Amino acid sequence: MTRDKTANDISDCLKQLRWILGSYRAGGFAYWEYSPRIGEAQSAAVNQTEEKLSLLNDELTGCTRCRLHSGRNKLVFGEGSAQSGLVFVGEGPGFDEDRQGRPFVGRAGKLLDKMIFAIGLERPEVYICNVVKCRPPDNRAPQPDETAACSPFLFRQIETLCPRVICALGLSAAQALLGNSLPISQLRGKVLQWRGIPVICTYHPAYLLRSPTQKAVSWQDLKEVKRLLMT
Numbered sequence: 557m558t559r560d561k562t563a564n565d566i567s568d569c570l571k572q573l574r575w576i577l578g579s580y581r582a583g584g585f586a587y588w589e590y591s592p593r594i595g596e597a598q599s600a601a602v603n604q605t606e607e608k609l610s611l612l613n614d615e616l617t618g619c620t621r622c623r624l625h626s627g628r629n630k631l632v633f634g635e636g637s638a639q640s641g642l643v644f645v646g647e648g649p650g651f652d653e654d655r656q657g658r659p660f661v662g663r664a665g666k667l668l669d670k671m672i673f674a675i676g677l678e679r680p681e682v683y684i685c686n687v688v689k690c691r692p693p694d695n696r697a698p699q700p701d702e703t704a705a706c707s708p709f710l711f712r713q714i715e716t717l718c719p720r721v722i723c724a725l726g727l728s729a730a731q732a733l734l735g736n737s738l739p740i741s742q743l744r745g746k747v748l749q750w751r752g753i754p755v756i757c758t759y760h761p762a763y764l765l766r767s768p769t770q771k772a773v774s775w776q777d778l779k780e781v782k783r784l785l786m787t
């Protein structure tokens with residue numbers, strides 16, 4: 557008698573479990589059992605993106621396509637998440653970046669880290685790169701021929717990453733992406749496009765360090781970046 561009751565209880569439990577799983581499937585979890593495969597597919601896509609970026613980086617090894625190569629200590633290709641929805645594009649490496657071979661690692665980089673944190677992200681969750689990969693002398697802006705020589709690599713980098721939003725930091729990045737010569741004051745405050753990807757232009761962190769009163773304006777731009785990421 558007790559054995560029959562136990563068998564019935566187990567049978568009821570199994571029915572309940574089947575019903576619960578059926579409800580999950582009807583509620584949109586129909587392929588829950590395949591989630592490891594979806595994870596594998598995503599991971600394969602990320603690996604593919606990382607591989608393409610690595611090949612692109614290799615193409616630039618020892619690059620002498622413009623005069624900036626002569627003062628280079630280390631080429632600064634870019635870094636960050638290969639599955640990020642957000643790419644920050646700056647102007648070019650400065651002193652610290654040229655020494656370390658990494659983008660935005662000096663004082664301006666610290667401010668950029670804070671800007672990223674302010675929109676609820678961490679630096680490793682976004683991708684950061686520059687228009688030119690070698691340091692312009694005395695931290696001057698890249699000249700048009702230098703931008704023309706290096707920007708095709710930036711464009712391939714962005715195409716590979718295929719982000720949801722691009723944030724152009726400063727005039728050089730904005731003009732390189734948008735192909736115009738308007739001042740940053742006229743480019744910021746609106747959603748522009750680069751090959752179908754929304755572009756938000758804002759002030760370069762180095763400029764914000766010199767002109768802290770513009771941080772409030774830049775915050776408006778960052779809020780727009782966040783809104784676009786969430787839509």
Ligand code: SF4
Binds near residue numbers: 620621623631702706
């Ligand atoms: Fe080559 Fe770009 Fe460096 Fe110029 S800035 S030398 S194009 S990697």
